[in-house]
Amino acid sequence: MYRRRLTSLPLFFSHFHQVKRADQLKIYQAFSTEIINPVESESSSTRNSPFVAFVLGGPGSGKGTQCLKIAETFGFEHIGAGDLLRKEMYSSTEEGAMIQKLMREGSIAPSEVTVKLIRKAIESAGNRKFLIDGFPRSEENRTAYERIIGAEPNFVLFFDCPEEVMVKRVLNRNEGRVDDNEHTVKERLKVYKAVTLPVVNHYAKKGKLYKVDGTGTQEEIFERVRPIFSSLSSLV
Numbered sequence: 001m002y003r004r005r006l007t008s009l010p011l012f013f014s015h016f017h018q019v020k021r022a023d024q025l026k027i028y029q030a031f032s033t034e035i036i037n038p039v040e041s042e043s044s045s046t047r048n049s050p051f052v053a054f055v056l057g058g059p060g061s062g063k064g065t066q067c068l069k070i071a072e073t074f075g076f077e078h079i080g081a082g083d084l085l086r087k088e089m090y091s092s093t094e095e096g097a098m099i100q101k102l103m104r105e106g107s108i109a110p111s112e113v114t115v116k117l118i119r120k121a122i123e124s125a126g127n128r129k130f131l132i133d134g135f136p137r138s139e140e141n142r143t144a145y146e147r148i149i150g151a152e153p154n155f156v157l158f159f160d161c162p163e164e165v166m167v168k169r170v171l172n173r174n175e176g177r178v179d180d181n182e183h184t185v186k187e188r189l190k191v192y193k194a195v196t197l198p199v200v201n202h203y204a205k206k207g208k209l210y211k212v213d214g215t216g217t218q219e220e221i222f223e224r225v226r227p228i229f230s231s232l233s234s235l236v
């Protein structure tokens with residue numbers, strides 16, 4: 001099935017030439033990290049293929065913070081979907097103005113815009129291991145990614161965090177973001193629950209989800225994340 005998909009991959013993935021069963025990956029349960037239906041038979045890529053982990057969780061769940069640590073420790077390229085959109089927002093294009101408006105509202109950018117930016121970031125990176133942080137935020141985002149990129153992620157890391165903890169972190173973030181205010185965070189939480197959680201559930205059903213407790217200190221959380229990536233490092 002995977003081989004069939006490979007034939008229709010866009011150019012930048014055309015150097016995929018080997019596939020390896022994911023059950024050859026040594027994935028194991030790590031401390032309090034919950035692996036929902038561990039991957040058993042999905043194909044995975046090997047040495048020359050991009051290795052992609054989506055990183056999901058509500059606003060303030062610690063995605064960006066943990067991605068920096070994972071990138072530094074395990075040599076992944078960190079692609080923040082929100083960061084790409086913010087960069088675009090500050091360009092004086094029509095698209096920039098549209099992004100600013102929807103970020104303020106806490107809504108989700110059109111999939112084509114986000115996937116195009118992600119694709120560009122993947123293509124221009126001198127790396128083949130990627131963390132895609134904060135994407136996909138909707139089922140429509142997910143299917144657009146799979147259609148345009150022509151592949152599914154290898155796995156999905158999900159930070160599970162109570163709402164009140166997330167809100168507190170967002171309101172203390174202090175990065176001058178247009179969406180870090182009480183009104184927008186409330187909207188973002190609604191969107192997260194109604195539109196993003198179905199994506200998380202989709203990957204849980206597929207056995208691709210690693211659920212990590214997102215409470216505690218940054219270091220405590222990273223110690224829950226570390227074994228997931230340690231177990232992969234000899235294979236990707």
Ligand SMILES: Nc1ncnc2c1ncn2[C@@H]1O[C@H](COP(=O)(O)OP(=O)(O)O)[C@@H](O)[C@H]1O
Binds near residue numbers: 060062217
């Ligand atoms: N474990 C933690 N405990 C307390 N504050 C945290 C923790 N992890 C991250 N933060 C802070 O909370 C805010 C949100 O974290 P961030 O990584 O940006 O989350 P996300 O990308 O999921 O929105 C940031 O100001 C960050 O420094």
Ligand SMILES: O=c1ccn([C@@H]2O[C@H](COP(=O)(O)OP(=O)(O)O)[C@@H](O)[C@H]2O)c(=O)[nH]1
Binds near residue numbers: 059063103107179
């Ligand atoms: O794939 C994405 C990622 C982000 N956003 C927009 O960018 C905002 C901020 O996203 P980011 O991931 O930076 O926020 P975080 O969850 O890290 O607080 C979101 O609320 C959306 O408005 C989007 O539309 N699509």
Ligand SMILES: [Mg+2]
Binds near residue numbers: 064
């Ligand atoms: Mg973030």
